[in-house]
Amino acid sequence: MHWIDYLRPRTLDECLDAFAEHGEAARALAGGTDLLVQMREGRRSNAVVIDVKAVEECNQLSYDDSEGLTLGAAVPCYRIYGDEAVRRHYPGLIDSVSMIGGTQIQGRASVGGNLCNASPSADAVPALIALRATCLIASSEGWRNVPVEDFCTGPGQTVLRPSEVLLALLLPPPEPGSGACYLRFIPRNEMDIAVAGAGVSVRLSGGRFADARVALAAVAPTPLLVREAGEVLKGRPVDRNALGLAGEAARAAARPISDMRGTAEYRSNLCAVLTRRALETAVQRAGGDLG
């Protein structure tokens, strides 16, 4: 039979030591809604599981008008959408954390786990990218900060080294006139994996797009930041034509595959549709008017 060691460090130092000691053999455990399923299915068989939920730094959730949001890597979804400040300032993040799984899953699932699992279809990641979030990474050697769009390197692959752990996600404070949204397409109305997803953020000024970011889920080996879609919007008047152009840029950037969840052609089409629809909501949230 296969045995697993389970560690539950109480402090950051203990945690970093544990990762330093066990290296490749270890795997972090946050909510376990990916990891436990994968272990049960025999897709992962790590000898050591290090539970990061008792580490304070992984559990913080605090907002500050100048610093923005510090979102501990192990904070479960329900705490995020239950937080007044996050609801007010980051509705785009709320979109994604309130659609992951269902109520039970949201009681455990974390945004850090969603990101570190590095699934191309992860729902929280495009929203984080659109919101310019960065990853605070620690090891016993030191700390580093990586933009979310550079964190995933392939399906299930990230920039994390064996001794490293994700501590928190840092989101800059929203600027005036900005709005964000995440939309995904699933064939059912719940309990499904995104066939495609679009996370967008916009900043409006004087009836024009001052800035915009578009990120896609499930249409490339990693979540995809589509810089072209943001560029095409910048400086344009806020109207449906602009949204359509951004949608086409997203379609062009997508590199989807065909599988049981949809054909490549269909997914590319979804990128255009979802980007356009997500932008509509983001513009509304930013106080803009599409006429």
Added chain:
Amino acid sequence: MSSATTAKAEAAASASRRNGSGDSQDYEPNMVLATRHFDVVGTRPVRHDGTDKVTGRAIYGADLTLPDSLHGAVLRSPHAHARIRSIDTSKAEAMDGVHAVVTADDLPPAEDKQVDVGEGMTRLAYVHGNILANGKVLYQGHAIVAVAARNAHIAQEAARAIEVDYELLPSSMTAPEAMAPEAEVLHEDLFTKEFGEETARPSNIAEHFRWTLGDVGDGFGRSSVVAERTFDTATVHQGYIEPHNVTALWNHDGRLHIWCSTQGAFVVRDVTAKVLEIPVSNIKVTPLEIGGGFGGKIPVYLEPVAALLSRKTGRPVKMVMTREDVFIGTGPTAGSHVRVKVGASADGQLQALEASLAYEAGAYPGSYVAPGGMCIFAPYDCANVSVDCYDVVVNKPSCAAYRAPGAPQAAFAAEQVIDEVAERLGIDPVEFRLQNCSKEGTRRVDGPKFRRIGCEEVLRAVQDHPHWSAPLGGQNRGRGVAVGFWFNVGLESSCTLNVNTDGTVHLVEGSTDIGGTRTSIAMQAAEVLGISAEEILPEVVDTDSVGFTSVTGGSRTTFATGWAAHDAAQKIVAEMRSRAGKLWGVGPEAVEHEKGVYSCNGKSIGFRELAAKASRTGGPVSATATVKPRGVGGSFSADIVDVEVDLETGKVDILRFTAVQDVGKAVHPSYVEGQMQGGSVQGIGWALNEEYFMGDDGTMRNSSLLDYRMPTVLDLPMIDTCIVEVANPGHPFGVRGVGEANIIPPPAAIANAIRRAAGVRLQRLPMSPPAVWAAVDKARGMAA
């Protein structure tokens, strides 16, 4: 999207108001021809097994672990089609905690004979071959070796340690592929049976037969509108929530005791006896509670294997499938390839109906194409009909029954072409169906003449339903309708009633209770005895403790086991009249019985008091009845469905859904409504998203409930029900049976609704978002 959601919420609210679900409003059948008054039948008592089920006390197979049990695991084929060159179990056998290993070599060689597998016959060799692969694996998931070990983890690890050397063979996944002349043959000894005659050709076509009425050539000649289309449906699974499970104990005295989840304890007993070549009397099967079956818990998979492992080890052996095992190793129902051609004259009279159905049987013959062919045109009275059926083996799991097996695939094709003809003639689709509907005396293409049926009444109920004339509102919305027929079956049932001295009655029966049948059977006994449903205490028992009873399937349980209960109750009434007579010194013929009161010359005594005097009047009162009923009554059903299609994503939202069904007599209306709703939901899943998604290598890519997309509650509106009661003259209470006909029309009705909403006709199931989007996109491209 948001407008669709609101419309759905409104429809749900109004449907639940009409349904009175949740409140005390009693049912109002939309159309009642069963006018006899009953006291118990037609009411809604609380189900006898309710407390156990809602408190989690009911015992299912996975709950049962006997002392000293070993745990089994099965090694399944990773390949769709391969010859087994060798199997090396030595590493597994050497593992600590492993107690026994069995392969096909441990089964006695299969004699060349037929065996009854619950709802029909098949070759014993096929049953053998499916239980443990012999020489060849015919589908991914085919069981090859089983292991018994100290615990389930060791058993699984041991199964993984078994080495099988395969020689890969080309595989065929669909009927058209398997029928192609160059297709690799699955069974060298399978010769096509053509029009009843054996041929000398080994092929994947197990059987081809044809039914005809009149002359379709003539009929098409007289038609002013002829429509013809070809349809395909994907393989789908019954999707019961409880995986298959078994505990077997082969005792030292040679008696084998099996506990399992099955629709037919006697089928398990009889098939296991045939497979293991032991007398049926040596086997006792105890059916535990069952978490769904829908036809998929009729076949025997694990029972003989667990029995062999138990015989080798002398200990009880428990086996429980995983969800993946269930997907790749059990069920499913046939994928199909169906061509339908319909001709009608300008006045809307059907002139000719023609169909060719090729169904995937999976690895062994028996695809349920025959019932598909029997039902495909059953709702229509037409003089010229021709139906060809092909039963085709393919490299997928061997098919099991699934709720009206074979009929939904057929209706998906036929009801769309019928709709198209009506559309082209400019006739309302319900009017068109009414104008041509089957009635008493109409001959079905497979031979029988209908007795009293409710096809017309069901269609009239559709027409009269407020849903049919409600405004649709909104953009890209459409309303569809379709009708379906299922013949239902009778088979054999037994029932014993034991009268207790407190006036209650124990009812002993052998039909595993899937949809509330303990209660619907008890109610029929209560009606005859003139006591309440609560005073009957029904119990489903093991095969040693009740007379032979066929499967819970074919919508037969309330009909047939209920009939046995009715007959046993009549015997009790006769006995009670004689007991009352003894009290009063008169013969039984002088005692009258009405509603549980026995009387003679102004004296009377109630059932309860009389029961208390059993000992003084001659001893215990008990009666048994067995039936093999003939008067089976078929059931027609129809759906009205409103959809909204998101043209940009292809997503179909079901806004409103009304299920109409002729049930003969609704013994317990809540369970009837539950069956109608359940069948509709399964039909919706089949229509929109469910499918075995097969890779190019013939393996299933979505063998989990995450990716095999059954509808969740958020995907469904309230399913409104409309019970039609056209009494079945062949049953004491007019019962027809309700479990199956309701799954037949949903895919076709939804397809017809999509056609009106989006202007496209979907010819393949599932009508998933990518498929609908591609069809809309293609139509746009053609229009541009």
